[in-house]
Amino acid sequence: MQKQSEHFLFAHETEIEGLGGGLKRQMLGYNQEVMVVKVWFDKGAEGYVHKHRHSQVTYVExxxxxxxxxxxxxVLKPGDSCMIPPYAEHGAVCPTGGVLIDTFSPAREDFLEA
Structure with missing residues (x-):
């Protein structure tokens, strides 16, 4: 895993990765202890139920x-957030289309693998 992102990341210069299923993500910054990611959901897109070892806080933009x-x-709306403990099964459906800001600790190594 790359040790950390650059100190400054500019939206127009930072890759937006298509994940399929109406989802895209963009890294907002990370090191080994923490990672912040912006995730776009198309109308009706689903983040399928899954679990991982990381603590996660999600903010609805x-x-x-x-x-x-x-x-x-x-049901979470703009300004709402949730805390997902390690290994908790979680997922989300976005009937409207929207954007989440996800924070993980430690960083999600799988997001940085080629």
Missing amino acids: SGEFHFSIDGEVK
């Missing part, structure tokens, strides 16, 4: 998200 954490579902 825009749109409406039906978020599931360990089987509990809540």
Whole structure:
């Protein structure tokens, strides 16, 4: 894993990676301890239920998200956030289209693998 991002990242210069299924992501900064990622969801796109060893805090920048954490579902709107503990099963459906800001600790190594 690359040790850390540049000190300054500019949106127009930072790659936006297509993930398929109506999802795209852009790295906003990371080192080995923390990673912040912007994720775009097309209308109706789904972040399928999964789990990982990382703590995660997600902030809703825009749109409406039906978020599931360990089987509990809540509707999150702009300005809302959620805390996902390590190994908690979680996922989200975005009926409107929207943007999330995800923060992970430690950094998601799998996001940086080629």
